[in-house]
Amino acid sequence: MKKRDFGWLTCLPFYGVHVAAVVGVALVGFSWRGVGLAAALYAVRMFGVTGGYHRYFAHRTYRTSRAFQFVLAVLAQSSIQKGVLWWAAHHRDHHKHSDTPSDPHSYRDYGFWYSHVGWILSTETEATDYARISDMARYPELRWLNNYHLVPALTLAVALRVFGGWEALVWGFFVSTSLLWHGVFTINSLSHIWGGRRYATTDDSKNNFVLALVTLGEGWHNNHHYYPRSVRQGFHWWQVDITYYVLRGLALVGLVWDLHVPTQETIDGDVGMQRDSSRRTGSRPSAARGTRDIAVEAPALSSPTLADAE
Ligand SMILES: [Zn+2]
Ligand SMILES: [Zn+2]
Numbered sequence: 499m500k501k502r503d504f505g506w507l508t509c510l511p512f513y514g515v516h517v518a519a520v521v522g523v524a525l526v527g528f529s530w531r532g533v534g535l536a537a538a539l540y541a542v543r544m545f546g547v548t549g550g551y552h553r554y555f556a557h558r559t560y561r562t563s564r565a566f567q568f569v570l571a572v573l574a575q576s577s578i579q580k581g582v583l584w585w586a587a588h589h590r591d592h593h594k595h596s597d598t599p600s601d602p603h604s605y606r607d608y609g610f611w612y613s614h615v616g617w618i619l620s621t622e623t624e625a626t627d628y629a630r631i632s633d634m635a636r637y638p639e640l641r642w643l644n645n646y647h648l649v650p651a652l653t654l655a656v657a658l659r660v661f662g663g664w665e666a667l668v669w670g671f672f673v674s675t676s677l678l679w680h681g682v683f684t685i686n687s688l689s690h691i692w693g694g695r696r697y698a699t700t701d702d703s704k705n706n707f708v709l710a711l712v713t714l715g716e717g718w719h720n721n722h723h724y725y726p727r728s729v730r731q732g733f734h735w736w737q738v739d740i741t742y743y744v745l746r747g748l749a750l751v752g753l754v755w756d757l758h759v760p761t762q763e764t765i766d767g768d769v770g771m772q773r774d775s776s777r778r779t780g781s782r783p784s785a786a787r788g789t790r791d792i793a794v795e796a797p798a799l800s801s802p803t804l805a806d807a808e
Contacts, residue, residue: 512619515672519672531665532668535669535670536674539654540674543576546574547579548713548716550582552716555586559757560755560756562754571640572650573650575648575651577678577679580618581644583634583640583641584626587631592686593726596699605702606690682713684712690702692706705737710731714739714744716731
């Protein structure tokens with residue numbers, strides 16, 4: 499059983515941001531300008547999490563330049579979810595051990611609150627496993643950012659206070675960050691609890707339209723666990739995936755390229771059908787094993803030639 503030691507140095511700022519949001523709004527008052535700023539910074543930083551931390555650093559589902567890679571890392575870390583190498587390494591562990599005791603945030607083993615946020619506050623998960631993220635850890639600028647992971651967020655907070663006053667700091671930072679955290683955290687908690695399952699993966703991942711809207715496309719989590727290499731998580735036109743649309747736009751202007759998408763055959767679930775039949779025979783599902791292998795190999799998809807930032 500995982501130890502549940504929570505360091506006050508991590509917990510205090512986490513709860514402090516929530517308190518600052520509530521007390522701050524009580525002090526500066528409601529304003530549509532504030533709400534708009536909170537929403538804008540929620541959306542932009544959510545993209546940093548989904549398009550950066552997740553679909554680029556953890557899964558390498560597309561390629562980009564070394565400069566834009568750094569921009570993505572800064573944007574991702576402005577959401578205050580620790581260093582980009584820390585985030586991606588833990589996420590690779592999540593796919594490798596989904597919903598088992600070795601999963602850093604297994605709802606099945608550790609319950610809702612731990613899968614939602616407890617795992618981030620736990621001293622158990624503090625270290626970055628550089629071996630797990632060696633393909634990205636070779637960039638010194640990313641290692642620096644990983645070590646000083648609060649720099650982008652603190653810079654944002656100071657800029658909001660200096661250029662927009664207390665109203666901008668309260669709404670654009672404290673309110674926006676509190677909502678952003680819980681929006682992102684649903685991917686690890688609710689996306690393994692609430693929704694439908696299109697593919698018979700070995701984990702509890704779910705597809706959920708509401709969560710897909712909240713997380714700019716990450717709510718198609720069963721699709722994602724089925725085929726983690728895919729840059730798009732909404733496999734069909736009606737599966738709204740705003741992160742994918744933004745990445746398509748960035749590809750149009752040449753900032754990213756080589757977006758990896760599954761074949762129609764894969765989407766149609768041929769692998770899933772095989773998995774179902776093997777499960778019926780009682781043998782270990784070969785395709786389900788494959789699902790995990792794909793996840794583990796996500797970095798390998800990015801073999802040095804494919805993945806190198808240029
Ligand atoms: Zn998951
Ligand atoms: Zn993932």
